[in-house]
Every structure is written in C-alpha cells, then in structure tokens.
Amino acid sequence: MRRNGTISRRSDGRFQIRYSLGTDPLTGHRKRFSVTIAGTIKDAEKELRRLLHTVDKGEHVDPTKITVEEFLSQWIETVHSQVSPSTHERYADLVNNFLIPALGHFPLTKLMPTAIQKAYNTWEISGRKDSKKGGLSPRTRVHLHRILKSALKHAVQLQLIGRNPADAIIPPKAKKAAITVLTIEQSAILLEELRGTRLYWSVLLALTTGMRRGEILALRWKNVIFEEATVRVVESLEKTKKGLRFKSPKTEKTRAIVLPAYAVQELRTWKEVQFSELSSRKINPTDNDLVCGKRNGEPLNPVTLTHEFVEAINKIPSLPKVRFHDLRHSHATQMLSSGIHPKIAQERLGHSTITTTLDLYSHATATMQNEAASKLDTAYRSAIKGTLNRGPQLG
Numbered sequence: 001m002r003r004n005g006t007i008s009r010r011s012d013g014r015f016q017i018r019y020s021l022g023t024d025p026l027t028g029h030r031k032r033f034s035v036t037i038a039g040t041i042k043d044a045e046k047e048l049r050r051l052l053h054t055v056d057k058g059e060h061v062d063p064t065k066i067t068v069e070e071f072l073s074q075w076i077e078t079v080h081s082q083v084s085p086s087t088h089e090r091y092a093d094l095v096n097n098f099l100i101p102a103l104g105h106f107p108l109t110k111l112m113p114t115a116i117q118k119a120y121n122t123w124e125i126s127g128r129k130d131s132k133k134g135g136l137s138p139r140t141r142v143h144l145h146r147i148l149k150s151a152l153k154h155a156v157q158l159q160l161i162g163r164n165p166a167d168a169i170i171p172p173k174a175k176k177a178a179i180t181v182l183t184i185e186q187s188a189i190l191l192e193e194l195r196g197t198r199l200y201w202s203v204l205l206a207l208t209t210g211m212r213r214g215e216i217l218a219l220r221w222k223n224v225i226f227e228e229a230t231v232r233v234v235e236s237l238e239k240t241k242k243g244l245r246f247k248s249p250k251t252e253k254t255r256a257i258v259l260p261a262y263a264v265q266e267l268r269t270w271k272e273v274q275f276s277e278l279s280s281r282k283i284n285p286t287d288n289d290l291v292c293g294k295r296n297g298e299p300l301n302p303v304t305l306t307h308e309f310v311e312a313i314n315k316i317p318s319l320p321k322v323r324f325h326d327l328r329h330s331h332a333t334q335m336l337s338s339g340i341h342p343k344i345a346q347e348r349l350g351h352s353t354i355t356t357t358l359d360l361y362s363h364a365t366a367t368m369q370n371e372a373a374s375k376l377d378t379a380y381r382s383a384i385k386g387t388l389n390r391g392p393q394l395g
Helices: 041-056 068-081 085-103 113-125 138-157 184-194 199-209 213-217 261-280 302-313 325-337 342-349 354-360 362-390
Strands: 005-009 015-023 030-037 230-233 236-240 243-247 255-258
Touching (some): 068 085, 085 236, 199 261, 199 325, 213 236, 213 302, 255 342, 325 342
Antiparallel strands (some): 005 015, 236 243
C-alpha cells in the first residue's frame, strides 16, 4: 500500500480509508482526508487506489465541495462492475439525461429533499427526451428515484453526507400494468400458425417453459437433456451498446425446467433439421450450437426476435396482440390456473422468491381462490349430506 494511504477496519465491520493530499503551503500542515465504506477489503483497496489516482492527476475534489454532478459521475463508474453492462447503460442514461441536469448543480452536502421533490414534480408533467408532450412515465420516475436513493446511500456510506435526503421523499408509484396472456387453446393456435418458421422454436420454448427471451436465445443443445426431458438455463443473451453479450441468468442461478413430451419430440426433430442445415453451409454442427440462433449458427439479436414476433402476431387476427414476454406470462398463468403449486411455478420461472411469483400473477391466484372455495363448498355439502343421511346417533 502507498505511504500516503491507509486502510483500517472499524468495529462496525466497515473500512476507514485515510489518505493525504500533501502539505498545505499556507499552514505547512499535511492535508488529510478520511472516508468510510462498506464492503470487502478489496473494495476498500480499490476505492483507495481511485482516490489516490485523483490526487496524482490533480482531479481530487474536497468532499465538502463536491457537487451532485461530480458525485453521480463517480458513482456511475463505481457501480460499473456491480451490474450488467445493459443495466449500467440504463443507469448512465438516466443519470446523465435527468438527474444531473435537474440536480447536478447543487453541492452534495446542500442537496435538500425539497429540491428532489421539485424535480420529481417537474418530471411528472414534462421532461420527455423524445420531443413529445407530457411527463415521464411512472415506471421511469420510479427508476430515477431508486437510482438517486441508491447513489445517495453510497454517499452516506462514504461519509460525504450525514443523511440520505431521498429517504424523506414519498417515492413515485408505477401503476401495475395489466398482463395480457394466451389461453392454452390460443397458444395452440399460435404454434400452428408459426409452424414451418424459425420463430416457431422460440415461441415453443417460451410457451412450454416460461423462459425469458434472453435465456431462450442463449440456450445451447448441450443444455437440452432429452433423456431427462429437461432444459438447463445457464446463460442469457443481452444487447448492449457494444454488441451482444452472454451473461448469467437474471437471478444468477442455473435452473432445470422439465419439458412437456410434446416439446421434447418437437425439439428432437428440430435438432436434426438444424444440424443438417448447418452441414449444408459447411459448418460443423456441435452440441455447443444455439437452439434458436441464426441460420449460420450466430446468436440472434433479442430485438430482432421481438420485432419478428410483433409482425407475426399482427397477422393472426384471432389472437390478442401480446408481446413476446407475454408468452412467459401465459405459461405462468396456465400453470397456476391448472392448479400447479406456486412453488413449482417459481422454480420454472426463475423468480428469486415465491412472493415475486404470487405478486406478479395475482390475477391467476384470484381464480385459484375461487376454485378452492368451490371445492370446499362441494366437500362440505357432501360431508353434511352424509351426516344427515346417517341420522341421529344413539348413545
């Protein structure tokens, strides 16, 4: 460790970083600063290196004078390694296009809840970046609040501010969007309409497994276990500004999903067709190939899949205009409505908790409540009738 920077562990488990800016020419005393961060020792070492680098480059800012813009810019770099590239791009866009223009000029230590609330009120009625009238969507405003609150929480951890001013704000609420789903009969119609197209296979997997779009596009044949009638979800494909990227699933946990026999049979046929197709292109097929890739075996852009599905569904007037992601919702709803235990649905969908599943598909669980009440009614009526038929019991 450099001589002008030290790290010590505090009693609360956090790390205190002390570093020097050199000697003050006016007083002759060494100028020292101290910050405290949570995390591991490696996190503390990384932060110390960053601080010392700003000192070497002459870019160090007195924590008492740092602006919201300067802090948010630093925070965006700090979280770069903690989230996926696409999530980081989303954070950066919201910070640079909304948070910094509205709040960046405030000194960090002077940012008050009233200033934050004023920005929130403005975004509710105006501020769109697409030149259209009106305010930001509730969903975007919720994201802005979560990002700002998280960033300012980090500022508190670094002891740059004593409290988080975003804690005093009543957060915006996003209306829960109504979910449009397909029935099993409608799902069958969709599959028949798409039979013979390459889109068929992505739709088949979405409807029979509930996998996410990125998970479907990252699925390789080696993770389709025909003998066990399962697929293993180990990767996901996402689009970033730098191109396509394979990553861990959303919850960062692999999962196995049992396939219906119908889907197993269809996928066996598709594997033979695809391998023959690749061979005809002078490409040696292997089990590492993607199940739903391009004709040349390269990964398919997730946005392309979405556009192709929209075009296809619009040509089927008998079906509601669902999104590709609604096929995942359809799978979940069909399971729950059929009496499948929510825990099984959670495992198949890859939700982190069963609460997420129940909250998201409350419309299906409401139907289950009605069915449960109906079954109880039938059972009690039968039991009561049986008791009456036996007549009074003599002692």
